[in-house]
Amino acid sequence: MYEDMFIHLQKIIRTMLPDNTEKMEEAAYMLRAISNGTRLQVIATLSEKEELSVSQLQEQLNCEQSLLSHHLTDMRAKGVLNCRREGKNCYYSLKNKQIIQILNCINSCNCN
Amino acid sequence: MYEDMFIHLQKIIRTMLPDNTEKMEEAAYMLRAISNGTRLQVIATLSEKEELSVSQLQEQLNCEQSLLSHHLTDMRAKGVLNCRREGKNCYYSLKNKQIIQILNCINSCNCN
DNA sequence: AAAATAATTTCATATTTTTTAATATATTAT
DNA sequence: ATAATATATTAAAAAATATGAAATTATTTT
Numbered sequence: 001m002y003e004d005m006f007i008h009l010q011k012i013i014r015t016m017l018p019d020n021t022e023k024m025e026e027a028a029y030m031l032r033a034i035s036n037g038t039r040l041q042v043i044a045t046l047s048e049k050e051e052l053s054v055s056q057l058q059e060q061l062n063c064e065q066s067l068l069s070h071h072l073t074d075m076r077a078k079g080v081l082n083c084r085r086e087g088k089n090c091y092y093s094l095k096n097k098q099i100i101q102i103l104n105c106i107n108s109c110n111c112n
Numbered sequence: 113m114y115e116d117m118f119i120h121l122q123k124i125i126r127t128m129l130p131d132n133t134e135k136m137e138e139a140a141y142m143l144r145a146i147s148n149g150t151r152l153q154v155i156a157t158l159s160e161k162e163e164l165s166v167s168q169l170q171e172q173l174n175c176e177q178s179l180l181s182h183h184l185t186d187m188r189a190k191g192v193l194n195c196r197r198e199g200k201n202c203y204y205s206l207k208n209k210q211i212i213q214i215l216n217c218i219n220s221c222n223c224n
Numbered sequence: 225a226a227a228a229t230a231a232t233t234t235c236a237t238a239t240t241t242t243t244t245a246a247t248a249t250a251t252t253a254t
Numbered sequence: 255a256t257a258a259t260a261t262a263t264t265a266a267a268a269a270a271t272a273t274g275a276a277a278t279t280a281t282t283t284t
Binding site for chain 1: 228
Binding site: 144148150176178179182183197199200201 | 240241242243244245246250251252
C-alpha cells in the first residue's frame with residue numbers, strides 16, 4: 001500500500017499544520033504501525049541484523065509464528081518492511097533504515 | 113503516573129535492546145500515547161500556542177468536549193501534558209517541548 | 225507424487241482504544 | 255443559595271487492533 005512508510009510519514013509531517021485533521025490522522029496511522037512492542041522489537045532486530053527470515057525473527061523475538069506473520073504482513077503493507085523470498089524462506093528487512101531515527105532522535109535530544 | 117513521558121521514553125530507548133521485551137512494550141506504550149490524530153493535533157497546537165484551556169483547544173481542534181477531555185486526561189497521566197487550573201479554566205501545556213522533536217526529527221532526517 | 229518445511233491467510237475471539245451520552249464536580253457570577 | 259460555565263468522570267457502545275488456531279499456499283526434499 002505505502003511505498004516507504006518513513007518517507008511518507010516525513011512528507012506528511014513536513015506539510016502538516018495543527019489544523020489539518022487529515023494529515024494528522026495519517027501521521028498517527030503511520031506511527032501506530034510501529035507503536036507495538038513486537039513491532040519495535042522487529043525494527044530493532046532488523047537494524048542490527050540487516051535481513052532475517054520469519055523463522056529467524058521468530059526465534060529471536062520468541063513470538064508465535066502466526067502472530068509474527070500478521071505483524072510483518074501489516075508492516076510491509078504500510079511500507080515499514082521489505083520482503084524477499086528465497087526458496088522456502090522470506091527474508092524481511094527495513095525498507096528505510098532511517099526509521100530507527102524515530103527512536104534514535106528521542107535518544108539524542110539534549111534534555112534538561 | 114509518569115513524570116515526563118519524553119524523558120521516560122528516552123530512558124527506555126537508551127537502554128533498550130531488541131531482546132528486552134518489557135522495555136520494548138513500554139516504549140510502544142508511550143508511543144501509543146501520541147499515535148492518534150487528535151493527540152498529535154493537541155501537541156502541534158500547544159507547540160505553537162504554549163498554553164491553552166480545554167475550551168480553547170476544543171475550538172481549535174473542533175473536537176467534542178468529553179472526547180477531548182478524555183485524551184487530555186490520558187496524555188497528562190502519561191506525562192505528555194501539564195495542566196494548571198485558573199478559575200473555571202484548565203490550561204494545558206506540553207510537559208516537555210522536546211516531544212515535538214519526535215515529529216521534527218523525522219522531518220529533518222536527510223534521507224536516502 | 226508424497227512428505228516436509230516456511231510462511232501466509234482466513235476466521236473467530238479477545239483486548240484495547242475511541243467515541244458518545246449522561247452525570248458529576250468545581251468555580252464563578254447573579 | 256441558585257444558575258451558569260468549564261471540565262472531568264462514569265458507563266456503555268462502537269471501532270480498531272491483537273491474538274491464536276486451523277486451513278492454505280509455495281517451495282523444497284525425499
